Amino acid sequence: MLRDPMVTAVQEKTGAGKSVDADLARRAFRTMLLARATEEKLAALYRAGMIKGGVFLGKGQEALSTASAIFLRKGDIFGPLIRDQAGRLAFGDTVLDTLRTYLGSAKGPMRGRDGNIHRGRPKEGYYAMISHLGALIPVVAGGLYARRLRGETGVVGVTSIGDGATSTGAFHEGVNLAAVERLPLVVVVANNQYAYSTPNNRQFACADLLDKAAGYGIAGFKCDGTDPAACLETLHLAVQAAREGHGPQLVVATLLRLVGHGEHDDAGYVDPGLRKANVGRDCLDVGAAQLIEAGTATAADIAAWTKEAQAEVEAALNKAQREKGPDPDTEDWQAISTEHLVEGQYDTEDE
Amino acid sequence: MSVTYLEAIRAAQEKALSDDPRVFIYGQDVGVFGGAFKATKNLAAEFPGRVMDSPLSEDAIVGMAIGAAIEGARPIVEMQFADFSTVGFNQIVNQAATLYYRTDVPCPIVVRLPSGGTLGAGPFHSQSMEAIYSHYPGLVVMTPATVEDAYSMLLEAVAIDDPVIFCEHKLLYYHLKADKLPDTAQPAGKARIARAGRDATVVTYSAMLHESLQAAEELVEEGWQIEVIDLRTVKPLDTDTVLASVARTGRLLVVGEAWPWGGVTAEVISRIATEGFGLLDAAPMRLNAKDTPVPYHPDLWAAHRPTASAVAARLRKLLTQ
Numbered sequence: 001m002l003r004d005p006m007v008t009a010v011q012e013k014t015g016a017g018k019s020v021d022a023d024l025a026r027r028a029f030r031t032m033l034l035a036r037a038t039e040e041k042l043a044a045l046y047r048a049g050m051i052k053g054g055v056f057l058g059k060g061q062e063a064l065s066t067a068s069a070i071f072l073r074k075g076d077i078f079g080p081l082i083r084d085q086a087g088r089l090a091f092g093d094t095v096l097d098t099l100r101t102y103l104g105s106a107k108g109p110m111r112g113r114d115g116n117i118h119r120g121r122p123k124e125g126y127y128a129m130i131s132h133l134g135a136l137i138p139v140v141a142g143g144l145y146a147r148r149l150r151g152e153t154g155v156v157g158v159t160s161i162g163d164g165a166t167s168t169g170a171f172h173e174g175v176n177l178a179a180v181e182r183l184p185l186v187v188v189v190a191n192n193q194y195a196y197s198t199p200n201n202r203q204f205a206c207a208d209l210l211d212k213a214a215g216y217g218i219a220g221f222k223c224d225g226t227d228p229a230a231c232l233e234t235l236h237l238a239v240q241a242a243r244e245g246h247g248p249q250l251v252v253a254t255l256l257r258l259v260g261h262g263e264h265d266d267a268g269y270v271d272p273g274l275r276k277a278n279v280g281r282d283c284l285d286v287g288a289a290q291l292i293e294a295g296t297a298t299a300a301d302i303a304a305w306t307k308e309a310q311a312e313v314e315a316a317l318n319k320a321q322r323e324k325g326p327d328p329d330t331e332d333w334q335a336i337s338t339e340h341l342v343e344g345q346y347d348t349e350d351e
Numbered sequence: 352m353s354v355t356y357l358e359a360i361r362a363a364q365e366k367a368l369s370d371d372p373r374v375f376i377y378g379q380d381v382g383v384f385g386g387a388f389k390a391t392k393n394l395a396a397e398f399p400g401r402v403m404d405s406p407l408s409e410d411a412i413v414g415m416a417i418g419a420a421i422e423g424a425r426p427i428v429e430m431q432f433a434d435f436s437t438v439g440f441n442q443i444v445n446q447a448a449t450l451y452y453r454t455d456v457p458c459p460i461v462v463r464l465p466s467g468g469t470l471g472a473g474p475f476h477s478q479s480m481e482a483i484y485s486h487y488p489g490l491v492v493m494t495p496a497t498v499e500d501a502y503s504m505l506l507e508a509v510a511i512d513d514p515v516i517f518c519e520h521k522l523l524y525y526h527l528k529a530d531k532l533p534d535t536a537q538p539a540g541k542a543r544i545a546r547a548g549r550d551a552t553v554v555t556y557s558a559m560l561h562e563s564l565q566a567a568e569e570l571v572e573e574g575w576q577i578e579v580i581d582l583r584t585v586k587p588l589d590t591d592t593v594l595a596s597v598a599r600t601g602r603l604l605v606v607g608e609a610w611p612w613g614g615v616t617a618e619v620i621s622r623i624a625t626e627g628f629g630l631l632d633a634a635p636m637r638l639n640a641k642d643t644p645v646p647y648h649p650d651l652w653a654a655h656r657p658t659a660s661a662v663a664a665r666l667r668k669l670l671t672q
Contacts, residue, residue, distance in 0.1 A: 077418075114453045122421045122456040130445050138411035139446060142418025142426075149375060149401070149424060170441070173411035180406050335448070335488035336513040337457040341540045343488075343587040 058083030060258030137174030164195020225255030378429030448489030503536030
């Protein structure tokens with residue numbers, strides 16, 4: 001048996017949106033708005049030279065990212081990647097911790113020891129990515145494995161990657177291991193057409209990334225990543241299937257990164273035709289139209305929510321900017337927790 | 352009744368599984384088959400669901416262990432050979448080793464590396480990886496040379512909250528024996544004077560301890576008393592015990608089975624040269640394998656790695672310098 005009977009057919013959802021609950025749709029859209037407002041501020045801070053290191057944004061991927069995390073509950077695991085500001089917020093990360101991490105506040109979750117998108121709170125199920133793509137897939141799988149060993153059921157883990165990371169050995173090993181162990185893991189692939197500057201035709205040769213699901217013997221879903229309602233419907237199904245014990249689920253969403261790889265990158269390599277095509281739509285525009293058309297919100301509501309989101313970002317920035325960075329003189333400079341096994345600091349200027 | 356080095360490793364895992372429900376073992380062929388070297392023999396039957404065969408995926412095996420550790424488990428993963436841990440290298444050095452520093456969440460995993468050369472094993476089943484892992488902050492690297500240490504240090508590796516690279520030497524698996532498993536243990540991180548002497552200090556670890564002890568024995572007939580120090584744990588490195596010994600002997604030879612460029616032997620000499628230069632009566636020396644892949648042919652292999660006679664020859668030079 002290659003696939004679970006319940007999810008034998010690849011589910012394809014585009015634009016229907018009928019089954020999305022109005023409260024959920026509003027909550028998701030407001031998360032998207034908050035992510036966009038946060039990232040617009042990050043871009044401005046970067047341009048003003050107030051952020052050290054890179055800034056990596058998820059503009060255009062907010063719908064998919066939000067949907068990836070919004071169905072998770074306390075006790076679930078979320079392993080976000082670069083363009084998941086929205087999903088992080090949906091899982092419980094805050095704008096304040098985002099800004100603290102970018103600005104290097106000692107009060108942020110990474111305490112200045114790591115920055116930008118490498119943040120998390122692993123004890124709360126919010127895993128901190130490393131830069132090596134695909135590497136978080138087996139880690140989330142392992143978290144789920146440990147939960148199962150403890151007898152916990154109904155736990156789900158979601159992790160996301162891009163089209164580029166599907167070419168890594170870590171992706172293959174991690175998805176295959178999760179399939180063999182039949183873990184409740186949802187892997188969300190944001191096929192945003194480019195890995196940094198490398199287009200899909202230099203990245204993979206299969207007709208569709210979804211074809212990989214069959215190769216691993218797991219369920220596959222496909223959706224339009226520019227369509228918030230389709231993303232919510234698809235991720236709802238995938239998370240539910242994983243939670244009910246149907247093993248790993250691969251979700252492939254098609255969209256376009258509407259910014260550079262990082263803010264240092266003007267993305268001049270993006271085919272202008274793609275920007276004008278369906279795949280180049282801004283999911284926030286699509287989402288606003290969907291809400292208005294469904295009568296779930298008015299244009300005035302959306303304008304008010306946008307202002308609220310911007311105000312929240314401003315308030316968080318005011319706080320984060322006043323916080324101190326880490327102090328090299330009081331850092332413990334310890335890479336392990338076992339005191340008697342800490343290596344001395346040789347060849348450095350210790351007292 | 353005696354117990355081998357390999358049996359001690361198996362017994363330590365059995366005890367860890369028995370004492371702590373958070374412990375599980377994951378790796379290639381470790382289940383019903385009991386592992387390529389039988390280090391997990393019968394454990395799958397004894398602890399159902401806790402000793403599991405993995406896919407042939409070193410990256411995912413280590414990654415999976417890291418995730419499990421975040422959630423409070425105590426995974427022991429077996430790399431079938433230390434050499435194959437290169438495929439899991441990224442997870443070990445970038446994910447496991449950085450987790451505590453970055454997130455304040457410790458990563459209590461044990462990665463068992465069946466290490467070192469054996470007859471006919473060739474370039475890809477003989478490697479000694481301790482130096483490359485020691486280079487990375489965030490890892491503890493254990494290199495037990497005795498049956499007692501194989502047992503007690505593996506138990507300590509499981510108990511501590513940090514990632515441990517456990518380099519167990521395959522050459523010692525079957526022939527190295529002790530009367531019984533130890534009841535007490537010297538903690539990891541402390542070196543041990545394996546043989547007391549006054550004329551020169553040999554600092555070594557793992558299988559090279561036994562070559563060095565044999566060399567020291569050889570030199571007794573020539574009137575030399577050689578002190579031999581077993582580092583036991585190469586990271587952290589117990590510099591104090593080495594310094595104290597060199598203060599007594601004035602001469603230092605460091606012996607390791609790994610390749611010569613950089614590495615544990617270079618690190619020991621660097622530390623003694625910078626911190627104990629005045630203690631030395633002669634330039635310190637080191638002896639490593641040759642700087643080529645580990646050769647297959649027994650004659651080439653015997654010449655590639657340091658042996659007791661090579662250690663003795665190097666000591667004679669050091670003593671007459």
